[in-house]
Amino acid sequence: MSYEILLAPMAGVTDHAFRVLCHRMGCDRTVSEMISAKAIHYKDEKTATLARIRADEGSVVLQIFGAEPEIMAEAADLLTRGAYHGCQSETAPMGIDINMGCPMKKITSNGEGSALMKNPALIEKIVRSVKSATPLPVSVKLRAGWDDTSVNAVECALAAEAGGADLVAVHGRTREQLYRPPVDRSVIAAVKRAVKVPVIANGGIDSATSAAEMLAETGADGVMIGQAAEGNPWLFAELAAARDGKSYTPPTWEERMLLAIEHIHLLVEDKGEFIGIREARRHMGHHCKGMPGATAYRDAVCKAETASEMLRLTEEFMQGL
Numbered sequence: 001m002s003y004e005i006l007l008a009p010m011a012g013v014t015d016h017a018f019r020v021l022c023h024r025m026g027c028d029r030t031v032s033e034m035i036s037a038k039a040i041h042y043k044d045e046k047t048a049t050l051a052r053i054r055a056d057e058g059s060v061v062l063q064i065f066g067a068e069p070e071i072m073a074e075a076a077d078l079l080t081r082g083a084y085h086g087c088q089s090e091t092a093p094m095g096i097d098i099n100m101g102c103p104m105k106k107i108t109s110n111g112e113g114s115a116l117m118k119n120p121a122l123i124e125k126i127v128r129s130v131k132s133a134t135p136l137p138v139s140v141k142l143r144a145g146w147d148d149t150s151v152n153a154v155e156c157a158l159a160a161e162a163g164g165a166d167l168v169a170v171h172g173r174t175r176e177q178l179y180r181p182p183v184d185r186s187v188i189a190a191v192k193r194a195v196k197v198p199v200i201a202n203g204g205i206d207s208a209t210s211a212a213e214m215l216a217e218t219g220a221d222g223v224m225i226g227q228a229a230e231g232n233p234w235l236f237a238e239l240a241a242a243r244d245g246k247s248y249t250p251p252t253w254e255e256r257m258l259l260a261i262e263h264i265h266l267l268v269e270d271k272g273e274f275i276g277i278r279e280a281r282r283h284m285g286h287h288c289k290g291m292p293g294a295t296a297y298r299d300a301v302c303k304a305e306t307a308s309e310m311l312r313l314t315e316e317f318m319q320g321l
Contacts, residue, residue: 003215004028004222005239006169007229008202009063009097009141011104012279016054017266021233021259023058026240027225030060031141034099037066037075048087049271051079055090061139065099067111067122069129072098077133095137095166098130100156103143103175114143114175117152120159127163139167141202144187147176151184157191157199169200169224179227188218200224206235208242231286233259253291257318260287261311268307277310284314291321 007014007022009031019030032050039047053060062079066072076096082089100123102113109115116123123140131138140160145151157168170191172183183203192199201220205211206228214223229235234251241248251259263283268276281302288294297317304310 003220003243004198004200005236005243006200006222006224007031007236008169008171008224008226009034009099010226010230011102012282013230015050015267015279016052016057016270017263018233018283019057019060020054020266021263022229022236023056025233025236027233027236028059028222029094030057031097032060032062034063034065034102035075035079037064037068037072040064040075040078041071051087051089053089053091053093057091059094060091061095061097062093063097063099063141064130065102065107065112067116067126069122069125072126073129073133076130076136076138080134080136093136095139096130096134097139097141097169098126098160098165099141100160101141101143101171101175103178108175114146117142117146117156117175118150120152120155123156124159124163127160127165131164137166138164139169140165141169141171142191143171144174144184147174150174151187153187154190154194157195161195161197165197167198167200168195169202171224172201172203185214185217188214188220192219192221198222202226208238208248211239212242231256231260231283231289253321254318256287256291257314257321260284261314261318263287264307264310264314273307277304277307280310284310288317293317293320 005028007027007030011033035050064075100116107113144153170188172188188201198221200222201214201218202224205223211223238248264280267280284301285298301313
């Protein structure tokens with residue numbers, strides 16, 4: 001069975017460094033951290049780094065968020081043309097995704113993210129506006145609904161399709177759930193039955209087995225991996241091997257930590273030492289998960305102030321495995 005394997009957008013995670021690792025492991029498409037359309041409108045320089053795509057990343061979709069159709073369209077146009085101030089991308093995006101699933105209060109309190117699911121008419125307007133501003137494929141990422149009393153992913157997906165969306169990704173949890181189980185696969189299946197565009201299933205996929213179960217139960221055209229990929233980009237290799245009928249051998253602890261070391265180098269190269277190592281601290285906690293001595297290593301590496309110190313601690317930890 002042929003299907004697509006995607007990396008879900010995750011704030012503070014799916015930056016250049018992480019996308020490079022996932023692409024190398026077999027991810028077909030990655031999605032950027034969510035980018036504020038309003039920040040682009042006001043020419044925020046920090047936002048430019050979120051929209052930057054390097055040549056070694058493979059196929060990257062840029063995700064934008066906002067609630068004003070005109071500003072969302074402006075952002076899509078600028079990102080498509082690479083005309084956003086300070087962006088300096090080495091290659092063009094493969095699509096524009098619209099965030100309609102972020103559950104965080106600072107986003108939803110402005111009517112953005114998953115709060116858009118309260119207003120399907122606005123969803124259609126936003127998608128139509130963005131679609132008119134870019135020749136690239138336009139996708140949306142939804143949740144099951146706002147809460148258990150308003151599971152309306154089907155209605156919202158139909159609105160997105162009516163606005164011209166080329167693809168719909170559905171996270172089978174409500175906004176109220178955040179990231180807690182269970183994942184309602186029946187909602188994803190209902191969306192797949194309702195729309196004509198491809199549907200990507202998201203939520204709770206952490207192995208080739210769970211991916212196969214998700215696809216069988218929903219009929220989806222692909223799977224999107226989020227939190228399970230943190231510290232484990234090999235998950236994409238596992239899924240790709242299962243899809244392509246090839247064998248898969250899990251990485252050794254040493255291989256996992258060698259990738260962690262590369263992750264540190266990529267972060268420092270892309271963001272500078274001060275920011276790079278601070279962001280690496282979180283990632284190292286995921287990379288060493290399940291290994292002997294992981295707790296002590298995490299405690300030590302979270303206090304590292306320089307790249308050389310972090311690399312030394314990581315190499316010493318790896319040698320002791």
